[in-house]
Amino acid sequence: MNKHTFSSFNTYAMKVFRGKRVVVDGEIIPATVFVEGGKIVDIQRNIYSQDSNSVELESEEVVDAGDLVLMPGVVDSHVHVNEPGRTAWEGFSTATKAAAVGGITTIVDMPLNSIPSTTSLSSLNIKLDSARGQCYVDVGFWGGVVPGNQDELVPMVNAGVAGFKCFLINSGVEEFQHVTEEDLHIAMKQLVGTESVLLFHAEVDCAGLGQNNTKEETAESADDRKYQTFLESRPDKMEVEAIKLVCKLCLQYKVRCHIVHLSACEALPIIQSARDSGAPLTVETTHHYLNLASENIPDGATYFKCCPPVRNKKNRDLLWKAVMSREIDMVVSDHSPCTSDLKHLDKGDFLAAWGGISSVQFGLSLFWTAGQQYDVTILDLCRCLCENTSKLAGLGSQKGSITVGRDADFVIWDPEKSWSVKEQMIQHKNKLTPYIDTTLKGNVSKTILRGNVVYDEHTGLSEKPFGQLLLDIKFC
Ligand SMILES: [Zn+2]
CATH class of the missing domain: 3.20.20.140 (Metal-dependent hydrolases)
Structure with missing residues (x-):
């Protein structure tokens, strides 16, 4: 069992995004993406399941892309x-x-x-x-x-x-x-x-x-x-x-x-x-x-x-x-x-x-x-x-x-x-x-900004504007 425990994450609630077609490292694969505090904290490749056999999810919030594409x-x-x-x-x-x-x-x-x-x-x-x-x-x-x-x-x-x-x-x-x-x-x-x-x-x-x-x-x-x-x-x-x-x-x-x-x-x-x-x-x-x-x-x-x-x-x-x-x-x-x-x-x-x-x-x-x-x-x-x-x-x-x-x-x-x-x-x-x-x-079905769903084709735009001004620029 590939259990994800959240004991070390106390400040924010963990959110989970998963799908059968997730773009990771130049591949389109089944994957589960774990998000905390707006950042990606873990990616489990080749794991997608709607039941809990492969990934035990304790998170309240799971966004399941199913057959749709989940990409940046x-x-x-x-x-x-x-x-x-x-x-x-x-x-x-x-x-x-x-x-x-x-x-x-x-x-x-x-x-x-x-x-x-x-x-x-x-x-x-x-x-x-x-x-x-x-x-x-x-x-x-x-x-x-x-x-x-x-x-x-x-x-x-x-x-x-x-x-x-x-x-x-x-x-x-x-x-x-x-x-x-x-x-x-x-x-x-x-x-x-x-x-x-x-x-x-x-x-x-x-x-x-x-x-x-x-x-x-x-x-x-x-x-x-x-x-x-x-x-x-x-x-x-x-x-x-x-x-x-x-x-x-x-x-x-x-x-x-x-x-x-x-x-x-x-x-x-x-x-x-x-x-x-x-x-x-x-x-x-x-x-x-x-x-x-x-x-x-x-x-x-x-x-x-x-x-x-x-x-x-x-x-x-x-x-x-x-x-x-x-x-x-x-x-x-x-x-x-x-x-x-x-x-x-x-x-x-x-x-x-x-x-x-x-x-x-x-x-x-x-x-x-x-x-x-x-x-x-x-x-x-x-x-x-x-x-x-x-x-x-x-x-x-x-x-x-x-x-x-x-x-x-x-x-x-x-x-x-x-x-x-x-x-x-x-x-x-x-x-x-x-x-x-x-x-x-x-x-487009859903748009997610730092872990927040800011647009959903069924419910529309988020009430609050979650966008930030980006001034922390790093040239590489
Ligand atoms: Zn122009």
């Missing part, structure tokens, strides 16, 4: 929450409720679109004050690199930001100015030796491209209701040229660098070549680049607009191949909502509309659905959505896998069950999304 909670390292300052676009409460319903147990908030943007220690503290007490999942924070804020970077690292984001092109908001190569040399020198990471929105304005993002600057003949008009304004070359610069700086300073939301597959060989030369460089793509294709975007459907743009089917196919070959390390939502007026749906003007796609709630199912034709496995999903995103954000020793000592953050989901996206299900604040009425495969 999803860590979405690219979410724009926008609070404070643009809370009408999104806020901590609504964004984290959407995350919890989608099987996500940690989001990492982007530094821009909030006012102030997170580019100084004092603005970080303002953001922390606004987030505290209203998060349904855990939240980490990216800082920002903007021209002239180099003296704020190390203090922000010490305060617990996961790293920094910068733009190489107009960010779309006044408070977050883009950097030049000269600014980057200054910032990189500050970051050498910190083990922090610099994230790049990798598009540059080459040969005047990318400037025609307003109606006035568009050729008279172009139809702004056509997605193609917008696509042609932000060609692959803008990403390729930006990524060449990132690779050069990464190799020069050996500061960890990361390319956010890669869209143009043409840049992949450049990234691989820099890595082969020793650049500490990682790259993500998003669920929209892996699910959508420019050929299918209807005229005037500006809720499909984001930067860089969704490209064609051939490009999407190559991005998927790079995900499967591990050339792309991770997949995120880049959830970036706004109020519906900024999407100019009345005119359907792609050039005038705000760029950003909302989808944080659907990431797990989007990845699983689109991945079916590429033979994606649950282990691929854990690697791209849980492990590598955790490591990027300095959370690799706390999150991202079912391992003794880590947080008991889990999602229990049914990979076989299909469902359809309906507006009334959406928890994020503004409901515009390209996925309404889309049928997705993979249904």
Whole structure:
């Protein structure tokens, strides 16, 4: 008999999570996971039983996943929450409720679109004050690199930001100015030796491209209701040229660098070549680049607009191949909502509309659905959505896998069950999304944060927000 006694655990009640398909150490096996004080304290492999013959459970609380998958909670390292300052676009409460319903147990908030943007220690503290007490999942924070804020970077690292984001092109908001190569040399020198990471929105304005993002600057003949008009304004070359610069700086300073939301597959060989030369460089793509294709975007459907743009089917196919070959390390939502007026749906003007796609709630199912034709496995999903995103954000020793000592953050989901996206299900604040009425495969049954069930498909969200602010960042 494999008896588990709890005599040594007096402070907290032991909780038990078990199932026939538990993701442990790169395998999907029957297992029983013991949780105390929000941490995983023991894992018994190949033991799953509803009777007590194999494991004698004295715990009051047993969550039984049965035939469903029990895996680490999803860590979405690219979410724009926008609070404070643009809370009408999104806020901590609504964004984290959407995350919890989608099987996500940690989001990492982007530094821009909030006012102030997170580019100084004092603005970080303002953001922390606004987030505290209203998060349904855990939240980490990216800082920002903007021209002239180099003296704020190390203090922000010490305060617990996961790293920094910068733009190489107009960010779309006044408070977050883009950097030049000269600014980057200054910032990189500050970051050498910190083990922090610099994230790049990798598009540059080459040969005047990318400037025609307003109606006035568009050729008279172009139809702004056509997605193609917008696509042609932000060609692959803008990403390729930006990524060449990132690779050069990464190799020069050996500061960890990361390319956010890669869209143009043409840049992949450049990234691989820099890595082969020793650049500490990682790259993500998003669920929209892996699910959508420019050929299918209807005229005037500006809720499909984001930067860089969704490209064609051939490009999407190559991005998927790079995900499967591990050339792309991770997949995120880049959830970036706004109020519906900024999407100019009345005119359907792609050039005038705000760029950003909302989808944080659907990431797990989007990845699983689109991945079916590429033979994606649950282990691929854990690697791209849980492990590598955790490591990027300095959370690799706390999150991202079912391992003794880590947080008991889990999602229990049914990979076989299909469902359809309906507006009334959406928890994020503004409901515009390209996925309404889309049928997705993979249904979240329960989301567990540090041992607490924060979402159950039958009873809904927890009453209390259990999420914590993550400032104990350890780069490894
Ligand atoms: Zn973003």
